Amino acid sequence: MRRKLAAGNWKMNGIGANLSELADLASPENIDVLICPPTPLVSRAAQANAKIAIGGQDCHTAQNGAHTGDVSAAMLADAGATYVLTGHSERRTDHGESNAIVAAKTAAAWDQNLIAVICIGETLAQREAGETLAVIADQLTHSTPNAATGDNTVIAYEPVWAIGTGLVPTLEQIAEVHDFIRAELANRFGTETAESMRLLYGGSVKPSNAEYIFATSNVDGALVGGASLKASDFNGIISALSLA
Numbered sequence: 001m002r003r004k005l006a007a008g009n010w011k012m013n014g015i016g017a018n019l020s021e022l023a024d025l026a027s028p029e030n031i032d033v034l035i036c037p038p039t040p041l042v043s044r045a046a047q048a049n050a051k052i053a054i055g056g057q058d059c060h061t062a063q064n065g066a067h068t069g070d071v072s073a074a075m076l077a078d079a080g081a082t083y084v085l086t087g088h089s090e091r092r093t094d095h096g097e098s099n100a101i102v103a104a105k106t107a108a109a110w111d112q113n114l115i116a117v118i119c120i121g122e123t124l125a126q127r128e129a130g131e132t133l134a135v136i137a138d139q140l141t142h143s144t145p146n147a148a149t150g151d152n153t154v155i156a157y158e159p160v161w162a163i164g165t166g167l168v169p170t171l172e173q174i175a176e177v178h179d180f181i182r183a184e185l186a187n188r189f190g191t192e193t194a195e196s197m198r199l200l201y202g203g204s205v206k207p208s209n210a211e212y213i214f215a216t217s218n219v220d221g222a223l224v225g226g227a228s229l230k231a232s233d234f235n236g237i238i239s240a241l242s243l244a
């Protein structure tokens with residue numbers, strides 16, 4: 001059985017004062033809860049609530065060296081992180097990260113025993129051009145190294161046009177992509193590995209729509225931006241996932 005995962009991505013939001021939100025997060029026994037705060041908060045976040053996991057939002061392909069401003073998977077692990085996001089669309093756009101770079105970052109995360117949450121998703125233009133599944137297949141294939149397992153990898157489907165916009169795909173659209181991802185994983189890694197890998201939906205998930213999204217085929221949780229910043233909001237999503 002896949003353990004469901006409620007993941008929050010604080011993006012470039014939050015200072016020390018915001019860490020008090022972590023103490024107020026619910027942590028139901030039957031699901032995993034993860035928060036990915038900005039890098040300067042990772043170490044303190046990891047001390048704030050023993051029941052939730054902490055992750056980085058990005059890592060370098062190397063573990064150390066002359067890369068000013070970057071953070072390595074080794075540093076995140078040392079600070080108490082157990083997960084890291086790789087290939088978030090904002091990294092792909094703001095920092096020009098290719099699938100090959102995302103795959104190298106994912107491998108670097110695994111080297112430090114971090115669970116990689118590999119993010120993929122189409123733009124609105126790609127969806128309107130009917131290219132969604134081709135884009136998803138391409139990103140999934142080339143961002144995911146061969147050694148992926150259900151233990152070291154989570155796949156997050158985040159349509160770029162749904163991030164921070166309040167727009168959410170229909171449940172049919174979410175199911176279509178999640179079913180497709182599961183099938184692609186089965187083709188490549190075999191059914192057992194594919195069935196053990198968690199697939200998250202991300203993009204404007206709120207307490208008000210979480211229950212419906214979590215009832216969708218092959219959705220094992222969510223990657224949440226804005227609604228993860230306040231415990232009162234994220235707890236609504238955590239509760240919906242726990243009951244799903």
Ligand SMILES: O=C(CO)COP(=O)(O)O
Nearest residue numbers: 009163164203204225226
């Ligand atoms: O990008 C996201 C999480 O990684 C989604 O952000 P929002 O939940 O704010 O739309």
